[in-house]
Amino acid sequence: MPGDEETDLIVIGGGLVGATLAVLLSQAGLRVTIVDCQDPLDGLDAGFDGRASAIAQATHRVLRGAGLWPALAPVAAPIQEIRVADGxxxxxxxxxxxxxxxxxxxxxxENRHLRRALHDAMVAEDRLTVVAPVEVAGMDLSWRAAALRLAGGARLVAPLIVGADGRGSRSRQWAGIRNTGWQYDQHGIVCTIDHAEPHGFVAHEHFLPSGPFAILPILGSPERQGHQSSLVWTERAELTPALMALDDHAFLAEVALRFGDFLGDLALVGPRWHYPLGLHVAETAIAQRFALVGDALHGMHPIAGQGLNMGLRDVAVLAEVIRDAHGLGLDPGAATVLGDYEARRRFDNSLMLAMTDALNRLFSNDIAPLRLARDLGLAAVDRLPGVKKFFMRHAMGEVGELPRLMRGLPL
Ligand SMILES: Cc1cc2nc3c(=O)[nH]c(=O)nc-3n(C[C@H](O)[C@H](O)[C@H](O)COP(=O)(O)OP(=O)(O)OC[C@H]3O[C@@H](n4cnc5c(N)ncnc54)[C@H](O)[C@@H]3O)c2cc1C
Structure with missing residues (x-):
């Protein structure tokens, strides 16, 4: 239509997943437009999102491939050991x-560092345009082109639209893709804890009756480096409001009860957040001239710290098939290109969703026979070197079919 603005790729949602995809593909020569309903500068505020993300060894190569590692390496804490205990x-x-x-x-x-690195990479890339904050009114997908209608009447047109607009994805609905899932009766409470003893870059996961309690080593503030950890505390949904309402002193006492004293005296750093937890999955990752990535495609329990990792795996595969098509002068929104993406991601995503769901159900309870069975299971895994190495490679993300970026190759 006259007045339409044309580009090579439209990404709805400039969160960690959408922004990484946009940076990678603009670096590969495509003109990319990101559209977001929030101002990306909001996400740089320390009070925006208190989470820190565990990025697996194989997934960190996606961030490397996008040129983000020089900015991230000084703020990334290597995970050297993992200790899992049942209560x-x-x-x-x-x-x-x-x-x-x-x-x-x-x-x-820390997510704020990831957002900052992505923000700076987006600003540096001439072929990348960010339209935000703006409200999207809808999408028109046809065999010829994909169009995005913005509130106010402007239209953006491209061969392909990618929906990276998170769990409540509107783009998924506009594309007519059904979504199934459920809420867990749990919330994830997140905060940063300062401790007297150094964490030694060890990640701890304690399985408590209400769910996993993870103590994850972060680099922390320059004056307390090695003495701060990010906490992801899964708690029953009905108890969360009362815990969140406690004053800092009482809240820290509750933390200390679960944390234990192995890292010495504890102090609370900054605010706390809580996130309702659920599982969902879209019935397909693609529609005509449309693909879903990240939480818009799948959302999972943070028990294994895998949501963002899976989103970045989506990005690595989708960027690869789009780049290959673009490089050969083919249509990146063609059904064959998108079908390749869907086929390569289906098994990996389904397996991880099933695994996180099963782990959460197995460990978030205090039923005696189950407790005994899982304790024996943990002990057995610890004593079987072959099985243990398999789980370690899994934790590193070095499993399944890895796209080029995750093998350390250029896109
Ligand atoms: C407590 C907790 C701990 C976690 N820890 C880990 C971890 O250690 N490791 C890990 O791998 N994962 C972890 N995760 C999961 C991870 O945080 C998510 O999977 C990841 O942030 C999803 O990123 P995303 O970009 O797909 O979605 P989002 O971060 O939700 O981004 C969506 C973007 O789309 C925009 N948007 C939404 N609607 C619209 C619209 N209608 N129009 C335009 N724009 C729109 C939003 O403004 C936002 O910028 C954790 C999750 C939780 C809850």
């Missing part, structure tokens, strides 16, 4: 990265 049970699973090689399992990076 106060003495039986626990201990992974040490040295059993596999030199590389750490992955890195803990």
């Amino acid at each position: 106060r049970s003495p039986l626990f699973l201990h992974y040490d990265h040295r059993d596999l090689g030199e590389a750490p399992f992955g890195f803990m990076i």
